[in-house]
Amino acid sequence: MIHEHIKILSRERENRLKEADTDALKRVIQMRQLPGVGVNSSWVFVMEFFGWRKFKNRREVAALAGLTPTPYDSGRSRREQGISKAGNYRIRTMSVEIAWCWLRFQPQSKLSRWFNERFAEGGTRMRRIGIVAMARKLLIDLWRFVEHGVVPEGAIVKAA
Numbered sequence: 406m407i408h409e410h411i412k413i414l415s416r417e418r419e420n421r422l423k424e425a426d427t428d429a430l431k432r433v434i435q436m437r438q439l440p441g442v443g444v445n446s447s448w449v450f451v452m453e454f455f456g457w458r459k460f461k462n463r464r465e466v467a468a469l470a471g472l473t474p475t476p477y478d479s480g481r482s483r484r485e486q487g488i489s490k491a492g493n494y495r496i497r498t499m500s501v502e503i504a505w506c507w508l509r510f511q512p513q514s515k516l517s518r519w520f521n522e523r524f525a526e527g528g529t530r531m532r533r534i535g536i537v538a539m540a541r542k543l544l545i546d547l548w549r550f551v552e553h554g555v556v557p558e559g560a561i562v563k564a565a
Contacts, residue, residue: 418448429456432551438563439550441510446503454496455551463545470496472541488537500540507543514559516542 425431429451436447460466467473471492477484490497508517516539524535546557556562 418444432456436547436551439511439547439557440561440563441506442503442547443506446499446506449495449499450547451551453493455548460548460552463548466545466548467541469493470500470541470544472497472500472537472544488541496544497540500544501536504536504540504543507539511557511560513561514557516546516557516559518559 422430422434425434432451432455433447436442436450437444442450454469458469460469464473468489469492471488471490471494473489473491475486475489477486488497507514508520511517519542520535520539524531524539527535543557546555546560549555550557
């Protein structure tokens with residue numbers, strides 16, 4: 406029964422995307438042109454993040470996703486405590502998943518090359534740290550793509 410409901414909802418979503426009568430649906434279609442960003446992820450990004458809020462800059466994008474660094478700075482003691490996690494957890498987890506997909510489907514992009522040069526040779530912990538940094542950069546690039554039409558450098562774009 407649950408699988409039937411999922412199929413019905415998927416068909417309904419596809420039908421809505423074929424008509425694309427709203428700005429948000431057009432953004433979903435635009436985001437789906439990037440290999441590595443699928444149907445569900447583009448829907449979640451637009452409907453829960455890019456569709457209802459106008460961002461002024463990249464810092465607002467990262468902050469709302471909870472992907473900003475949280476340094477500890479007290480006197481002579483300074484250390485990084487990781488990311489804030491104060492934003493939308495679905496967007497944050499989806500960003501990390503899409504970052505892994507981006508490495509696979511967009512290996513020639515500037516972002517993938519940056520990750521491979523800096524983190525690929527490291528251990529598991531370094532790759533996990535690197536993928537979060539890449540997720541933040543990718544989310545900002547996706548915002549620029551959806552909002553301003555700026556294709557991420559070196560990325561492949563499929564025809565609509």
